Amino acid sequence: MSLISLKDVSVGYDDRQKVLDHVNLDILPNDFIGVIGPNGGGKTTLVKTILKALPYSGEVQYSPVIGSDGYRAIGYLPQVSDIDKSFPISVCEVVLSGLQARKRLFGRYSAADKAKALQLLDLCGIESIARRPIGELSGGQLQRTLLCRALISDPKVLILDEPANFVDNKFEKELYAILRQLNDRMAIIMVSHDLGTITSHVKSIVCVNRHVHRHNSNVITPEQLHNYDCPIQIVSHGTVPHTVLEEHAD
Ligand SMILES: Nc1ncnc2c1ncn2[C@@H]1O[C@H](COP(=O)(O)OP(=O)(O)OP(=O)(O)O)[C@@H](O)[C@H]1O
Incomplete structure (x- = not known):
């Protein structure tokens, strides 16, 4: 059963184009989701919508385990620059x-x-x-x-927005080890621009670029990248294998 369910959710900050457009997404117990996408694609907006911290159309449903306001049941690590x-x-x-x-x-x-x-x-x-x-x-x-x-x-869902920003390499490794342990008892949603690193730690990937696509695997195929509207750069760290993909037109 979903802990959090987004049904046909759209978000816009003004009258211009929607930042999130007709999004459907389910967060399941023990999910470990990496949220990726281009700058300005709507990753933080998606996170804030999951927290019900922004006005939206559509439905953001919390299961009884989460409670009506998500308070305590959803742990949130914002971007440090927001503090x-x-x-x-x-x-x-x-x-x-x-x-x-x-x-x-x-x-x-x-x-x-x-x-x-x-x-x-x-x-x-x-x-x-x-x-x-x-x-x-x-x-x-x-x-x-x-x-x-x-x-x-002791949240049921932990949401981290760019958690590896500012931390050194040593703590970054420790952080992922801590998150792996925590994932036994909570769903984790982690926003990152560092695709190469997160794909080796998460179980599924959510691509955000106005539209949202969930892939139930930590491997992204070139076909799936067609969901982006921009070229993709993949950064590799240490022993994490990397793939360089051709630019695609659509
Ligand atoms: N409070 C706001 N008021 C107006 N526009 C906003 C606001 N917050 C975000 N936006 C716009 O919404 C779009 C999505 O922003 P968001 O921060 O969700 O993207 P992001 O994918 O997290 O970006 P980044 O990778 O740069 O952190 C951007 O065009 C941004 O300028």
Whole structure:
């Protein structure tokens, strides 16, 4: 059964062309989806629509497991550039804020909540900076902090928007190992421009370029790439095999 179901969903920011056009997509338990597409193709818009954070037409249905507002059941790691680092709050407080409804920032936390936050910070290798204000963090430290915040409510769906931006190669490897473990108990949706890397970690691929196509495999064939309206560049890392595809016209 789907955890989240998008039915005939369209989104536009103004009267110009739709950014997402008649999208149908199901998110299933234990999915590990890589969301790829050209710059401006609508990947972040798709994620925000799944979170019901944007006006849309059509239906975004949450299963009873997710609840009516998705609060707690959907963990979200936004792009680091979306975060206001001038806000006077510590790393630990940011992580704990993942237990609050999105509209509230501060609340009372139990000793167990705080222990959980420290455990997650330890998992991500940043327990030593738990008290540091977020204004003093590097991009990679902030990224890890936001990952802990997304995980503290034990979500059923974890959504990551470009999680490997800013993190170093070492933590990127650790991150994928952590995600593999988490995938045993939660669906994961990961936006990335780095097609070569994500195809070796995800189970399925969703291509977004105004339209959305889901491929239930982590291998993309040249035929499937016809769904894009632009040339594709594939970047290879280390031992990840890469394929160079011809430019296609449509
Ligand atoms: N708040 C907004 N107001 C108006 N237009 C927007 C807004 N957010 C996004 N857009 C436009 O919607 C389109 C899709 O943007 P979106 O950020 O979803 O794409 P993306 O695939 O995530 O891009 P990128 O790979 O560059 O992060 C772009 O043309 C963008 O300019």
